[in-house]
Amino acid sequence: MTQDIRTEPAARRPGGRSARVRGAVLDTTLRELAEVGYAALSLEAIAQRAGVNKTTLYRRWGSREGLVLNAMLERGQREVPIPDTGSLRGDLAAYATEIVVASRTPVVEATIRTVASVGDREPRIADASRGFWRTRFEFAGEVVRRAIARGEVPPDTDPNLVVETVVASVYFRLLLSGDELDDGYVDRLAAFVAAGASAAGGAQR
């Protein structure tokens, strides 16, 4: 979401009705996505619920994918705070918990599932997701850099790998295995990954 993915004509009349329509449509799109899922998403239903004509959707966003992408970009800027508990293990556990909580929000969950389902055939959506995770990992890498500064893990530790491993495990359970995402698991996961970082630095070659 850092790079400028132009998917919508620049607003020449940014104020007033256009902006209202835009906001209503994007909000409604995410709500519908959360309620019925991407496979059953109906542009007619979105238009109706948003109090907008169907024609407007096609004229402004071109296609279902364009609309969904813009809705996700608009409302997907959620920043997740970087914890600072004093230990890598604690930070990873706290961060994982934040991810779990966020991923249980219907809109967030629907967004993730949509990306997973169309990531191979909608390059613009895949690109947006890639950018999103890239920046998110850059921020979250802070917990590893602090651990390095504390001497808790080797200086050649790869922050990305550490954070990615934690995040990946959470989403695997959410999307595929369906196993529980309780505090017990989060703690064990954080301990395990933190131990790996201490031992290997995540940059073994």
Place this chain on the structure above:
Amino acid sequence: MTQDIRTEPAARRPGGRSARVRGAVLDTTLRELAEVGYAALSLEAIAQRAGVNKTTLYRRWGSREGLVLNAMLERGQREVPIPDTGSLRGDLAAYATEIVVASRTPVVEATIRTVASVGDREPRIADASRGFWRTRFEFAGEVVRRAIARGEVPPDTDPNLVVETVVASVYFRLLLSGDELDDGYVDRLAAFVAAGASAAGGAQR
């Protein structure tokens, strides 16, 4: 896929036409799923390509979800061989590579994406996926048990956690971040997780 998820009337005439129809439909379903994705899946198209009447699909499988589920169950029995390289790190790298290769098969990738996209609103599909991963992890845990036997990792190491962490990372890149899944990454991942197991045993408490 171990437990008996009955989603289809028991075949009273298992030989001959019924079996042929069944096979053709399930094959075609997965092919279509791979080509157009779950969101655009058309039962009419499946029937036509399979040389079967549309009515048959609804009478036998009831709904789109039932059909997709059975297709996945039927053809999803893929066994992944458990590597034995002599070291946990080597085994995990080999296993991860197998997963990467398998996940690039169009049918397998389509299946995974389908599960991820409807896992929250199709309990039968979610259950099947859960069972699939449970048994797969049980088998793959062998690499960890051997590492324990070799004294490479602590005896209280949790085999599931170790294997799951590796698998999860692969699927995260495939489904969400889109980052590369080359040998370099697989090696770093395997080294990192193996180091975590050596240090923590994955069962910290």
Place this chain on the structure above:
DNA sequence: CCCTAAAGCAACGGCGCGTTGCAATAGAGT
């Protein structure tokens, strides 16, 4: 060689798709 389970066939109303031509409206610039 039967006879019945299973598959084929034809048609149904309904709905969402994506597009089109034209009318209404609202907001930005003067």
Place this chain on the structure above:
DNA sequence: ACTCTATTGCAACGCGCCGTTGCTTTAGGG
């Protein structure tokens, strides 16, 4: 206040797929 034009609304279109129904045909198990 007044344009004037970008934007939205509106109505209607053909199309394809949905999921179902009643009936006929067929094939394979006994």
